[in-house]
Amino acid sequence: MTRYILKRLAYGLLTLFIVTVAVFFLFEVIGDPARRALPLNASEEQIQAYRVANGFAAPLLERLSHYLVGLARLDFGISTTRNVPALQAALGAVPLSLELAAASSLIMIIVAVLFGTAAALREGSATDRIIQAVASVLASIPEFWSGLVLIIVMAVHLKLLPTGGHGGLTYLVLPAVAMAIPPIGRLVYVVRESIRSVLETPYILVARSKGLPGWVLILNHILRAAIVPIVSVGGLELTRMSIGGVVVIESVFAWPGLGRLFVEAMNRYDLPLISATLFCTTAIVLVLNILFDIIYGLLDPRVDLSHV
Structure with missing residues (x-):
């Protein structure tokens, strides 16, 4: 390891x-x-x-x-637009981008696991077909479009949440949901297929024959057996959100993270700031990839990272 x-x-x-x-x-x-x-x-x-x-x-x-x-020396120079060290400006935006990505990932995992499990347990039913149809639609929605729709409906018309910026939990809800919508659609299919593939295995059939309650069977046996591909694809979606999702969503919602900082630096041709933001983004992606590889190896005993 x-x-x-x-x-x-x-x-x-x-x-x-x-x-x-x-x-x-x-x-x-x-x-x-x-x-x-x-x-x-x-x-x-x-x-x-x-x-x-x-x-x-x-x-x-x-x-x-x-x-x-x-x-x-990790010195990218002074930002020509902010007149501060570029790396300092980029590092200041990292926690906000991680906050947004973490909130989106939490929403993605909870919703996808719930609906993917429901579809798998009712394979072939109307519930299964409806969930698959909705997931297909969600997976094809661009982040910027879902963000704009949420702003128009939830912020402008219903006035339930702010349109953008950063200032607390209420400011986090809309961008986190908007960024989670397409990954939810893709992950629902993975959860459904992973659970469906283990439902008829001898391991699950024996657990069912013991008369275990449904929620115990799902949490302790079915999800545990199907967790490896779910974690693998979930990690890929989190990485994708860290690269492209934050750029789009942070721009739409004026969220002061790395993505919005990168767009600002590009618009003003600020080479030090662009270099620093790309450096931080690449570092985050590399760390996430290593972390999820380790988790994958711990979850699946067939994966031996010591010989990779």
């Missing part, structure tokens, strides 16, 4: 390095950062002053060397 974790961490550090260096060269390809960051009516003097002030006037190799030295 320790060998596996160290190996994954080494690959993770390499991935972080490649991602952040790729950002540097991507900005070189896009064009002059000064002209993109400043207004269209900026004078040549203002453009040149911006290049000098932000280090863009130096030769490419000198700038790359300075960038790599800073990367080694």
Whole structure:
């Protein structure tokens, strides 16, 4: 296990390095950062002053060397839009993005397990068909569309919840639900198929013959036997939400997390802040992948991570 974790961490550090260096060269390809960051009516003097002030006037190799030295020290420079260290700004937004992703994951797991289990236990019934149809619709809904619909219905018309921002539990409900809707649809199918595949196994048939109460049978036997694929797909959905979901939902709901910070940095062509936000996002994804691999190995004794 320790060998596996160290190996994954080494690959993770390499991935972080490649991602952040790729950002540097991507900005070189896009064009002059000064002209993109400043207004269209900026004078040549203002453009040149911006290049000098932000280090863009130096030769490419000198700038790359300075960038790599800073990367080694986790110093991405000063954000040109916030005038604070870029990594400091990105780290300040990490807890809010994790809060949103955790709330969405909790909603996703509870709803998907409940409805997926109900569909599997009533296979072929009207309940099963309705749940599958609803899950199919939910899985195809884009996050931004579900977010806008929730804002219009729950915030604008019913005035039950705020339209956006951050300030407490009421501000968390709508973005968390909006981000959880598509994963719920996908995970319901996984839960249903996982439980359906174990219902007729000898292990479950013996448990049923003992006359156990339904909830004991479901919690202690059926779900335990079907948990491995559910955790695996749930982990993938959480990772996906951490990469793309937060960018869309945080922008729609003005949630001050990493996703919204990244969009702000892109709009203002803030290279230090873009590098820092991508660095933090990549690090979170790598840690989540390692964590879920370990959980997967603990849940399934057939998986031996010591030889991976």
